[in-house]
Amino acid sequence: MQYRRIALRVQYLGSAFHGWQRQAAHRSVQGVLEEAIASRAGHKVILHGAGRTDAGVHAAGQMAHFDTTSTIRPSDWSRVLNACLPEDVAVLASAEVPDSWHARFSATRRRYRYLILNRERPDVFWRLFSWHVRWPLQVERMSEALNSLLGEHSLEAFRCTGSKRAHSTVQVQEVLCQRLGEMVSIEVQASGFLYRMMRLLVGSLQVVGRGELSPEGFVRLWQQNDWSQMRTRYSAPPQGLCLTDVGYAADPFGQLFAHSPPFWVLPLAAPPPTLAPLAHSFG
Structure with missing residues (x-):
């Protein structure tokens, strides 16, 4: 049975999660994603993340990987998963990576x-x-x-x-x-x-x-x-x-990956229009 290793770039709002790590009694990002992947792959999976964010912490560029025998094309996993994920989680990109690649240990x-x-x-x-x-x-x-x-x-x-x-x-x-x-x-x-x-x-x-x-x-x-x-x-x-980001020696998604993170994680050159100058706030 031939396994493929699939890398994911994930975005989520941490407000309704008890952190990244799977927990028996609480909703977690890892748990929600593993359930969605298993429902499409037809077998259980273990999802490995680049980092374990705490309860309430958000992610615009979390990285993760899993192994699967599914015949779903690697680049299609993002579309397939987004069709069944809740609104506070999104898979921004997916790609096949070598067996030696690890979301956590390969990160620089x-x-x-x-x-x-x-x-x-x-x-x-x-x-x-x-x-x-x-x-x-x-x-x-x-x-x-x-x-x-x-x-x-x-x-x-x-x-x-x-x-x-x-x-x-x-x-x-x-x-x-x-x-x-x-x-x-x-x-x-x-x-x-x-x-x-x-x-x-x-x-x-x-x-x-x-x-x-x-x-x-x-x-x-x-x-x-x-x-x-x-x-x-x-x-x-x-x-x-x-x-906001996890980096590697080589981008697993190559030139195929491009996304626009939420405006609060962009390197803003000026304050958003809804933010008044600070001098007006303490008067």
Whole structure:
């Protein structure tokens, strides 16, 4: 019996999921996708993801793979699955990959973006996709602190207990912290991410932005893993976080893959028209 390995690029809204990983008693992205694939393949499958997002975390470019004996053409899997998936999950592309290719272990980079709605009043339309922080944030200080993470370091300070990873060394490849009108966007690209690393990192950066921790204090915090510099260990809520991309040495989809991610994950040159200048928000 000949198996084919199929790679998928997946997009989902995390709001109604208890995370990526399959769970017996809760709705998960992996579980929903495995059920849909099995219904079309005619046999059970195990879907391997590039990363395990937490409950409430979104993805615009999650990667996954499964093995199947189905005769469905590899490029048709995206169309076949989208016909039976719920509205909060979509398969953007599908392709056959070599048996040696693995969605998680073959990845060379992952990129996350976190959005903070930084104004006095909340916004019901952004509630599912951002963290509402009502006090003004000094983005320049946050950017200075974030830049200190570039390179390969032990980031144990930004790992929650319960992680099964053997070490805390991470190669941080790119970082970006910028203001887009009333939105503060924090992006990190790294070789991998520790358990809840991004949420702990953003939680600490907003303390820097509030002026309660200096950029130098932030550096001491993560280099010495010394949380005594802060009154509490802040973890940003999940809804502002989105896995925007997973990269490989070669794109499994070649030139056939092209998609337009949601506007909140695009590298916006200017704030969306619905976002007023920040100066109008705290008056």
